[in-house]
Amino acid sequence: SSELTQDPAVSVTLGQTVRITCQGDSLRIYYAVWYQQKPGQAPILVFYNKNNRPSGMPDRFSGSSSGDTSSLTITGAQAEDEADYYCSSRDSSGNHRVVFGGGTRLTVL
Amino acid sequence: QVQLQESGPGLVKPSETLSLTCTVSGYSISNGYYWGWIRQPPGKGLEWIGNIYYSGSTYYNPSLESRVTTSLDTSKNQFSLKLSSVTAADTALYYCARVPLSGDTLLFDYWGLGTLVTVSS
Numbered sequence: 001s002s003e004l005t006q007d008p009a010v011s012v013t014l015g016q017t018v019r020i021t022c023q024g025d026s027l028r029i030y031y032a033v034w035y036q037q038k039p040g041q042a043p044i045l046v047f048y049n050k051n052n053r054p055s056g057m058p059d060r061f062s063g064s065s066s067g068d069t070s071s072l073t074i075t076g077a078q079a080e081d082e083a084d085y086y087c088s089s090r091d092s093s094g095n096h097r098v099v100f101g102g103g104t105r106l107t108v109l
Numbered sequence: 110q111v112q113l114q115e116s117g118p119g120l121v122k123p124s125e126t127l128s129l130t131c132t133v134s135g136y137s138i139s140n141g142y143y144w145g146w147i148r149q150p151p152g153k154g155l156e157w158i159g160n161i162y163y164s165g166s167t168y169y170n171p172s173l174e175s176r177v178t179t180s181l182d183t184s185k186n187q188f189s190l191k192l193s194s195v196t197a198a199d200t201a202l203y204y205c206a207r208v209p210l211s212g213d214t215l216l217f218d219y220w221g222l223g224t225l226v227t228v229s230s
Contacts, residue, residue, distance in 0.1 A: 033216045035155075042204060042220040043155065049214050086155050090215050096143070096168040098157040098215050 004032075004087055004101035011107040012077045020072045020104045022087030030090040032070035034063060037084045037103075046085070047072055074106075082108040111135040113205050113221035121199075121228050127192040131205030131221060132185070139163055139183040143208035145217060146179065146190045148201040156201075160208050160215070161188055195228045202226075 004024040012018035022032050031050065035043040045054050047063040060075045074081055085104045091097035117129035138144060146158040159169035161179040169177045178191040192199060202225050206217035
């Protein structure tokens, strides 16, 4: 089994850059996937693999990885980016199982 | 446009079986992909429940594996979740999602709106 650890809360000043991190052994093997969830809504896919954004996702969202830590960076955060962000990856055991991080609440000040 | 919609009872009694169905439109589930279930207890984070491949192979969260069953109904373009012996801890918003495999990465690209299931007598 695997675990992914995220900071519970992060804040950023409007227009500034913020990095949301996700740590876990599975990230040494597999890329992280990032989801954004706003109150009362289903999560949406934000970023995945080395450099993939779904169609329509602003390019201010980017991802990176180093060792057991993956990061989602928002360059020039907007008010509408205030949300919960979840990382996920495949389980490090090598089977087709998925694990989620606990989520990070992003506040845009 | 791919759309998914969860359906099923909103209230289940303790020790009974929770049953949900996800109806997919805009894509035939028999054409490929994994199809997954995720849940979110009120005020908490996301928990992966399990995926079913279009061929029928299943993969479950080890913490739920003894109680979970998923299945496909290609004639109705639906897939289903059964969770047995439920307790109050199973009260959550249940989502279904399409699960592409991109390289080695499993991701959820289309989600349903979710359905709230409450376990209570």
